[in-house]
Amino acid sequence: MTNEEALQHQTQVAHGAAVAAHVAHHKQSFITKYIFSQDHKIISRQFLITGIIWAVIGGFFSVLFRMQLGFPDQTFPWLEDIFGKWAEGGRISQDLYYTLVTMHGTILVFFVLTAGLSGTFSNFLIPLQVGARDMASPFVNMLSYWFFFAASVVMFSSLFVSTGGSSVGWTFYPPLSALGDAAEGAKTGMDLWLISIFLFIVSQLLGGLNYVVTIINMRTKGMFMTRLPLTIWSFMFTAILGILTFPVLLSAVVLLMFDRHLGTSFFLSDIVIQGKILPNEGGSPILFQHLFWFLGHPEVYIVALPAMGITSEVVSTNSRKPIFGYMAMVGSFFAISTLSMIVWAHHMFVSGMNPFLGSVFTLFTLLIAVPSAIKVFNWLTTLWRGNIIFTPAMLFSIGFVSLFISGGLTGIWLGNAAIDMHIHDTYFNIAHFHLVMGVASMFGMFAGVYHWFPKMFGRFMNKTLGYIHFWITIVCAYLIFWPMHYEGIAGMPRRYYDYSNWESFKMFEGLNTFIGYVVIIVFATQFLFIFNFFYSIYKGRKMTESNKNPWKATTLEWTTPPLPGHGNWEGEIPEVHRWAYDYSKGDRDFIPQTEPIGEDEGEH
Amino acid sequence: METAAVQTKKGLWSGGRSPFNVSYGKLMMWYFLLSDSFTFGAFLISYGTIRFSSNYWVDHNYVFNSFPGIHANAPLAFVSLMTFILIFSSVTMVLAVHEGHKMNKRGVEKWLMFTILGGLAFLSCQAVEWTHLLTTSHPVLVNGQIEYWNTTTSHNPWGPRVLFEGGLINTPGPVAFGGYFFGITGFHGFHVSVGVILLIITLINTKRGVFHNRGHYEMVEKIGLYWHFVDLVWVFVFLCFYLI
Numbered sequence: 001m002t003n004e005e006a007l008q009h010q011t012q013v014a015h016g017a018a019v020a021a022h023v024a025h026h027k028q029s030f031i032t033k034y035i036f037s038q039d040h041k042i043i044s045r046q047f048l049i050t051g052i053i054w055a056v057i058g059g060f061f062s063v064l065f066r067m068q069l070g071f072p073d074q075t076f077p078w079l080e081d082i083f084g085k086w087a088e089g090g091r092i093s094q095d096l097y098y099t100l101v102t103m104h105g106t107i108l109v110f111f112v113l114t115a116g117l118s119g120t121f122s123n124f125l126i127p128l129q130v131g132a133r134d135m136a137s138p139f140v141n142m143l144s145y146w147f148f149f150a151a152s153v154v155m156f157s158s159l160f161v162s163t164g165g166s167s168v169g170w171t172f173y174p175p176l177s178a179l180g181d182a183a184e185g186a187k188t189g190m191d192l193w194l195i196s197i198f199l200f201i202v203s204q205l206l207g208g209l210n211y212v213v214t215i216i217n218m219r220t221k222g223m224f225m226t227r228l229p230l231t232i233w234s235f236m237f238t239a240i241l242g243i244l245t246f247p248v249l250l251s252a253v254v255l256l257m258f259d260r261h262l263g264t265s266f267f268l269s270d271i272v273i274q275g276k277i278l279p280n281e282g283g284s285p286i287l288f289q290h291l292f293w294f295l296g297h298p299e300v301y302i303v304a305l306p307a308m309g310i311t312s313e314v315v316s317t318n319s320r321k322p323i324f325g326y327m328a329m330v331g332s333f334f335a336i337s338t339l340s341m342i343v344w345a346h347h348m349f350v351s352g353m354n355p356f357l358g359s360v361f362t363l364f365t366l367l368i369a370v371p372s373a374i375k376v377f378n379w380l381t382t383l384w385r386g387n388i389i390f391t392p393a394m395l396f397s398i399g400f401v402s403l404f405i406s407g408g409l410t411g412i413w414l415g416n417a418a419i420d421m422h423i424h425d426t427y428f429n430i431a432h433f434h435l436v437m438g439v440a441s442m443f444g445m446f447a448g449v450y451h452w453f454p455k456m457f458g459r460f461m462n463k464t465l466g467y468i469h470f471w472i473t474i475v476c477a478y479l480i481f482w483p484m485h486y487e488g489i490a491g492m493p494r495r496y497y498d499y500s501n502w503e504s505f506k507m508f509e510g511l512n513t514f515i516g517y518v519v520i521i522v523f524a525t526q527f528l529f530i531f532n533f534f535y536s537i538y539k540g541r542k543m544t545e546s547n548k549n550p551w552k553a554t555t556l557e558w559t560t561p562p563l564p565g566h567g568n569w570e571g572e573i574p575e576v577h578r579w580a581y582d583y584s585k586g587d588r589d590f591i592p593q594t595e596p597i598g599e600d601e602g603e604h
Numbered sequence: 605m606e607t608a609a610v611q612t613k614k615g616l617w618s619g620g621r622s623p624f625n626v627s628y629g630k631l632m633m634w635y636f637l638l639s640d641s642f643t644f645g646a647f648l649i650s651y652g653t654i655r656f657s658s659n660y661w662v663d664h665n666y667v668f669n670s671f672p673g674i675h676a677n678a679p680l681a682f683v684s685l686m687t688f689i690l691i692f693s694s695v696t697m698v699l700a701v702h703e704g705h706k707m708n709k710r711g712v713e714k715w716l717m718f719t720i721l722g723g724l725a726f727l728s729c730q731a732v733e734w735t736h737l738l739t740t741s742h743p744v745l746v747n748g749q750i751e752y753w754n755t756t757t758s759h760n761p762w763g764p765r766v767l768f769e770g771g772l773i774n775t776p777g778p779v780a781f782g783g784y785f786f787g788i789t790g791f792h793g794f795h796v797s798v799g800v801i802l803l804i805i806t807l808i809n810t811k812r813g814v815f816h817n818r819g820h821y822e823m824v825e826k827i828g829l830y831w832h833f834v835d836l837v838w839v840f841v842f843l844c845f846y847l848i
Contacts, residue, residue: 130619136628136629136631136632137628137629140632205639208639212635214628216622216623216624217627220619221618224615224617224618224619244639246639247646248643248645251646262783263756264779266783266787280758281778282654282778287653
């Protein structure tokens with residue numbers, strides 16, 4: 001199906017009548033336009049705003065459990081007002097603590113950094129940057145969002161069941177997650193959690209199929225794969241990773257459901273619980289870990305790759321320089337994606353897995369440092385002697401590079417089986433992954449929002465608030481996670497409810513209190529962003545027709561009208577004649593992709 | 605637009621066309637099948653992991669030796685029939701696609717009908733087999749006592765046989781057998797059911813002339829891809845549970 005056919009077909013579905021390509025002026029009801037919309041731009045906004053809501057919830061949970069860790073002796077009566085029996089006397093109960101930790105991980109990894117990041121920007125940028133009217137299948141794309149929405153509803157309601165939300169950790173290892181008797185949070189809350197993740201996987205599959213197929217099939221004339229902006233490459237590899245690894249998680253979820261309710265023994269063997277011997281025999285909890293981490297590891301790249309793509313684009317545009325090593329960037333995306341699928345067991349060095357396997361996984365894990373370093377050096381060399389424009393998006397992109405380096409270097413420690421056995425499950429690990437994929441990807445998301453906000457909403461966000469947001473956030477990110485390295489090396493384990501009983505960790509009491517304060521500050525700062533975001537949607541400075549390419553970028557999305565209707569371009573889709581990175585070429589500041597190569601000009 | 609003429613580099617990947625010369629729908633189906641093969645792959649690899657870490661596994665010639673209506677020892681006869689039915693439904697699916705290429709509406713209807721019947725027959729056979737396993741009890745020696753067990757997700761009466769009071773009797777077998785057998789064949793059966801529903805929708809649309817008016821029967825082809833995939837998966841399931 002060509003682009004025009006796709007659009008025709010789509011609008012027929014929406015209106016029951018064939019309409020011309022420029023559909024911007026056609027009347028749609030509020031429901032078809034904003035709720036059950038098939039326009040990729042609306043769907044991306046739906047993903048983004050749902051993601052923001054989840055980010056506030058997930059972030060608030062981390063504030064709560066850091067308060068428990070930072071101020072273990074104090075009571076906060078307002079907690080009891082909110083949580084009732086879960087926070088008796090104004091102190092978070094152990095069950096609630098583990099629910100908060102579990103939900104923080106689940107929400108941030110899946111709902112914010114997978115759906116909110118790749119859902120938003122894959123949807124928004126793929127058709128606009130490859131030159132397509134919409135996704136290959138707008139209907140399936142709409143379903144993708146609504147499955148995510150259903151997953152969100154189920155996950156949110158799981159917090160309100162009488163036994164509480166899931167409290168078994170976002171990695172939901174059995175036997176804890178398989179036995180309702182094992183914990184309050186392993187009862188109904190766990191069932192709802194599994195159902196929610198099931199729906200989430202369906203959503204990811206539907207979205208991912210669309211992303212890949214749109215990139216392959218729907219590029220406009222002249223858009224060779226090697227002329228694609230790096231954002232598109234990153235979304236493509238992200239989608240492929242999702243298509244290949246989420247189904248394995250689906251298998252694990254299904255088998256775990258059977259273990260919970262049908263009496264099977266896939267992951268259970270020889271268990272005594274509350275003095276009762278369970279009949280389950282022959283299953284293997286390590287098998288679950290293999291299935292889980294076969295998704296779980298690529299998942300961190302599903303989270304990180306879109307942030308890398310966005311960073312590449314923003315850094316190049318705001319350095320007014322072509323991206324350094326375009327093909328090396330594409331190659332390293334490929335290498336990272338491939339390697340990410342064969343390193344999963346580095347999460348399992350101390351699980352009881354055969355130690356000889358550890359050396360193989362150590363080797364592949366350390367190999368990932370090579371493409372990662374290629375990317376980092378390419379970003380730095382793009383910045384090098386560039387004509388840098390410090391927009392908020394650019395600051396967040398540079399912040400991404402900084403965090404990616406800081407967090408990535410400790411990955412080399414953790415990837416070694418011998419070192420990992422010492423610092424496994426300590427705060428060192430928490431510091432590592434929060435910097436390299438958590439906060440870093442969050443920064444990629446912020447960069448993307450600040451950079452493409454004008455294209456999304458036709459208005460600008462406030463710059464000053466953006467700068468304040470950036471500086472407080474990056475300083476706080478380092479203040480929170482840097483000290484955790486020291487705690488981890490000293491052996492402080494993660495996931496503990498209270499460290500004050502241990503003589504060995506008493507020295508970190510002050511540090512934990514300090515982290516508690518910083519967490520509160522950084523969480524409060526995010527409301528600056530949220531205010532800026534929603535205020536600017538309605539009241540921000542308008543992007544006019546004459547200023548419709550505010551960052552002076554080369555890519556196709558800026559050739560559309562300031563607020564493109566469904567179909568993106570009025571008239572025909574432009575043809576592409578050059579790659580996406582013709583910045584500072586000859587005496588030109590930038591040359592859009594739509595401009596034919598001149599007589600005396602070579603292709604980059 | 606004048607630019608089409610001046611395009612210098614023409615090629616499969618130059619944009620403005622599908623590099624594989626297939627529609628987005630077919631491409632999407634291929635990627636979906638790739639994804640689905642990872643789901644089944646994960647199931648079968650899990651099965652292999654547990655099976656080969658067990659000291660003993662069931663003897664399939666002994667477990668699957670009944671044939672409805674016949675009281676004889678017929679190892680694997682019934683499942684062979686099931687497999688034959690499913691493979692045959694793939695043949696009729698190919699014929700439906702073929703008639704679609706020729707824009708022969710009648711032919712498409714006929715062969716889709718046969719494919720649906722094949723799918724339903726397979727599902728019925730599976731229901732019979734499951735019922736037989738779940739409801740037929742067998743004597744098992746448990747702690748020196750004889751108990752009667754059905755084959756379920758938590759009980760397996762097909763363990764190694766021992767001498768007891770002058771005769772051979774089964775002992776409890778690995779419980780993982782039931783879980784994996786019902787889990788994986790059930791998941792496959794679910795796929796077949798979805799396929800049958802899709803085929804019925806396609807048949808109705810064919811009868812209504814939807815594809816004829818559209819000018820192509822590509823939808824039949826796409827469902828066909830799915831159907832062949834489900835058959836292919838069955839070959840692996842058959843291999844893993846009944847043959848090795």
